[in-house]
Amino acid sequence: MYKNIFPNIPVILPPKGKIPKGYRLRARDWSFDESLYGQFVEIEGEQIRKMLTVDVDIPPTDFAEFINQFEPGSPEANEAFAKYFPCCHGCFGCFDETAIKNRLLTFPEVMTHIIYPGTKLGLRSIKFLGPGEFILNPDLFRILDEFEKLQIVVGIFTKGIILGSDYLAHKYHGVGSEALIRRLTAYSVTNFYIGGRSFDPELEKRTVPARTKEVRQNVINHQCRNRAIERLAALGMNADLFHQRMTIQCNPVTRENIDLVEEIYRWGAERNIPVYLPPTMVSGKGHREADRLANDLEFEEKYIDLAVRVYAWAIDRGILTLEQVEYEGTHPYIAVAPCNQLTHGLYVHSDGRVQMCPGNDAPGFIVNPDVRTTPLWKIWKGSKNYRFGFDKRINNKCVKDGYSVPHRFYGEVMSRLKSSLGC
Numbered sequence: 001m002y003k004n005i006f007p008n009i010p011v012i013l014p015p016k017g018k019i020p021k022g023y024r025l026r027a028r029d030w031s032f033d034e035s036l037y038g039q040f041v042e043i044e045g046e047q048i049r050k051m052l053t054v055d056v057d058i059p060p061t062d063f064a065e066f067i068n069q070f071e072p073g074s075p076e077a078n079e080a081f082a083k084y085f086p087c088c089h090g091c092f093g094c095f096d097e098t099a100i101k102n103r104l105l106t107f108p109e110v111m112t113h114i115i116y117p118g119t120k121l122g123l124r125s126i127k128f129l130g131p132g133e134f135i136l137n138p139d140l141f142r143i144l145d146e147f148e149k150l151q152i153v154v155g156i157f158t159k160g161i162i163l164g165s166d167y168l169a170h171k172y173h174g175v176g177s178e179a180l181i182r183r184l185t186a187y188s189v190t191n192f193y194i195g196g197r198s199f200d201p202e203l204e205k206r207t208v209p210a211r212t213k214e215v216r217q218n219v220i221n222h223q224c225r226n227r228a229i230e231r232l233a234a235l236g237m238n239a240d241l242f243h244q245r246m247t248i249q250c251n252p253v254t255r256e257n258i259d260l261v262e263e264i265y266r267w268g269a270e271r272n273i274p275v276y277l278p279p280t281m282v283s284g285k286g287h288r289e290a291d292r293l294a295n296d297l298e299f300e301e302k303y304i305d306l307a308v309r310v311y312a313w314a315i316d317r318g319i320l321t322l323e324q325v326e327y328e329g330t331h332p333y334i335a336v337a338p339c340n341q342l343t344h345g346l347y348v349h350s351d352g353r354v355q356m357c358p359g360n361d362a363p364g365f366i367v368n369p370d371v372r373t374t375p376l377w378k379i380w381k382g383s384k385n386y387r388f389g390f391d392k393r394i395n396n397k398c399v400k401d402g403y404s405v406p407h408r409f410y411g412e413v414m415s416r417l418k419s420s421l422g423c
Contacts, residue, residue, distance in 0.1 A: 004199035007226040009233045011270045016318040025274040026337030028243045029125035029153040037392045043377045050122030051380045055358050057350035060137045064104040073101045087132025090209045102351040117376040127155035136172050153189050160194040164224035185235045196248040198257045238272045252280040278332040280404040300406045307334045308416045329395045330413040338395035343388045360399040
């Protein structure tokens with residue numbers, strides 16, 4: 001029987017009735033206030049709706065150069081990408097187990113084709129998705145220095161293990177893990193999105209296995225991840241009720257961890273840490289099996305019931321009101337701020353392909369074959385995302401709808417929630 005063993009962090013959420021007006025569980029500049037909707041900038045004589053965020057992969061320079069020796073999109077390039085992409089973890093359903101079509105982006109290309117033109121479009125935040133752990137990138141601090149200058153919020157997805165392991169911190173950056181985490185949190189722009197499919201030591205070991213024997217012998221995942229979360233909290237990453245800089249990412253919620261994640265949500269909420277509970281991604285070959293397992297009637301029912309219970313608890317705790325939920329609509333970011341990625345941004349894969357969102361790489365969700373061939377503002381203006389934004393959607397639902405999120409999810413959760421509250 002699995003059991004969550006949580007980090008030692010005190011409760012900081014005020015009691016019910018004392019939670020300040022306007023409080024939301026959401027990572028800083030992940031979802032956006034309605035006050036930012038409908039703002040425009042002028043580019044080459046045209047009025048363009050602002051693009052507030054972008055998800056992006058930045059491969060390490062030496063890795064990109066190595067892969068780019070091969071014919072772009074060739075079997076050899078893809079084999080080398082899958083075998084050598086830089087990560088110390090070997091997670092089931094890895095997001096980066098996907099085919100590449102073009103040359104990999106280099107950091108200068110990311111800045112030239114995405115970030116600098118993004119600033120002209122009003123870019124406020126980015127999220128780094130890989131390849132592998134961004135924290136392992138040898139150019140980590142040079143990259144963060146650039147974003148600190150630009151004052152663009154940087155969301156870093158990480159399993160947290162490197163931030164709590166002296167062995168890994170020394171291996172990749174030559175310092176202890178405490179020194180590494182202090183340096184990272186010293187940037188005003190960094191957010192930390194900690195992978196936490198569960199807080200059970202055995203399940204964590206299985207779902208986030210080490211890629212090498214060397215790492216297995218020197219790292220205890222659960223201890224390192226919990227230590228990292230404790231350090232992040234001690235350094236104030238969850239201290240500001242209106243600008244949370246740390247989250248727990250339970251994605252993917254699966255049949256294996258679904259009985260654990262409601263407790264994780266409550267634990268995080270009491271500590272002002274947003275907890276995200278989407279069922280899977282469906283992007284890349286690593287997620288196809290996870291998608292198939294989520295598309296199961298028994299799991300759908302459990303996931304819908306999970307959402308109802310979490311929303312009901314959040315309303316009872318005073319984090320949300322039923323009126324807010326009715327206005328915003330239910331969504332797979334259960335009882336945190338809804339996703340509005342599609343209305344405000346794009347995703348650029350490590351080989352330059354532009355997608356509507358990281359969550360689906362099927363042909364209908366590809367926006368542009370290579371960000372290096374077309375100015376970003378033209379890609380943005382020509383995207384479905386751009387057109388969605390004119391609807392001023394605070395909740396754009398999900399590109400996983402009909403894949404790992406059943407279409408009936410939204411209506412079922414709302415009706416069952418009202419019923420559970422006696423409405």
